[in-house]
Amino acid sequence: MTLTITGLRVAIRDTQILSGIELALHKGQVHGLAGESGSGKTMTGFAVLGLLPHGARASGRIELAGRDLLGLPDKELNRVRGNDIAMVFQDPSTSLHPMLTVGRQLTEHMRPHLGLGKAEARERALELLTKVRIPNPAEAYRRYPHQFSGGMRQRIAVAVALACDPQVLIADEPTTALDVTVQAGILRLLRGLCDELGLAVLLITHDLGVMSAIADEVSVLRDGLVVESGARKSVLRTPTHPYTRSLLEDLP
Numbered sequence: 001m002t003l004t005i006t007g008l009r010v011a012i013r014d015t016q017i018l019s020g021i022e023l024a025l026h027k028g029q030v031h032g033l034a035g036e037s038g039s040g041k042t043m044t045g046f047a048v049l050g051l052l053p054h055g056a057r058a059s060g061r062i063e064l065a066g067r068d069l070l071g072l073p074d075k076e077l078n079r080v081r082g083n084d085i086a087m088v089f090q091d092p093s094t095s096l097h098p099m100l101t102v103g104r105q106l107t108e109h110m111r112p113h114l115g116l117g118k119a120e121a122r123e124r125a126l127e128l129l130t131k132v133r134i135p136n137p138a139e140a141y142r143r144y145p146h147q148f149s150g151g152m153r154q155r156i157a158v159a160v161a162l163a164c165d166p167q168v169l170i171a172d173e174p175t176t177a178l179d180v181t182v183q184a185g186i187l188r189l190l191r192g193l194c195d196e197l198g199l200a201v202l203l204i205t206h207d208l209g210v211m212s213a214i215a216d217e218v219s220v221l222r223d224g225l226v227v228e229s230g231a232r233k234s235v236l237r238t239p240t241h242p243y244t245r246s247l248l249e250d251l252p
């Protein structure tokens with residue numbers, strides 16, 4: 001087991017956002033988190049990263065390698081966020097800085113977090129660009145995000161997320177903003193990286209089609225609670241909860 005969430009509750013002011021989430025992520029597996037808009041998918045990812053909105057109160061346990069992330073001081077949580085857990089967002093421009101070259105964005109966290117020198121960091125950056133299938137990595141290293149297509153930008157955002165060799169990758173609607181023709185490529189890439197690097201991936205999506213393409217396990221979230229969880233085949237083929245059945249019936 002890589003990351004375990006138990007009894008996670010989050011409230012913002014008087015509103016209960018998450019009401020006792022139970023979730024386990026495993027090395028080399030993609031865990032899909034499904035549910036309608038507002039069910040709490042993104043908040044679950046933010047809680048794991050310690051990025052909840054200001055004023056949010058969280059309780060429960062988020063355990064990674066024997067440590068409860070909810071109890072960590074900010075400084076240590078920052079280190080976990082850099083080294084152990086990374087996130088990819090729906091819109092790559094959220095994770096990529098428009099004014100910095102791809103090379104700078106890939107290497108700037110790598111150097112302090114992995115203790116690499118300039119040349120070593122560049123070498124690792126080029127390897128990562130190759131891994132996410134960016135053509136001509138040496139040239140891409142010198143370019144800026146706007147010089148790439150949306151799909152290529154998302155690949156670069158994935159490379160940046162992997163820069164410090166995390167164990168856990170949270171991908172929040174990673175294909176929703178992309179043209180349908182490039183969506184499958186990004187999903188294949190995530191699946192391949194999960195297998196190759198032994199990553200534990202939390203794939204957040206409202207799209208059960210995306211889920212069925214790459215998830216090993218699926219949890220269905222409703223109003224801040226997991227109502228159904230299990231192997232992808234059983235949840236998507238023989239759902240037991242009426243809410244999961246209604247989500248599947250709504251599929252085109």
Ligand SMILES: Nc1ncnc2c1ncn2[C@@H]1O[C@H](COP(=O)(O)OP(=O)(O)OP(=O)(O)O)[C@@H](O)[C@H]1O
Nearest residue numbers: 012017035036037038039040041042043044053206
């Ligand atoms: N900064 C905030 N302050 C107060 N409430 C918030 C804040 N951000 C989100 N919420 C509320 O938290 C709940 C869960 O939101 P969340 O973004 O996790 O849902 P989601 O399942 O990811 O939805 P979507 O698919 O639309 O992104 C929603 O009711 C939302 O209105």
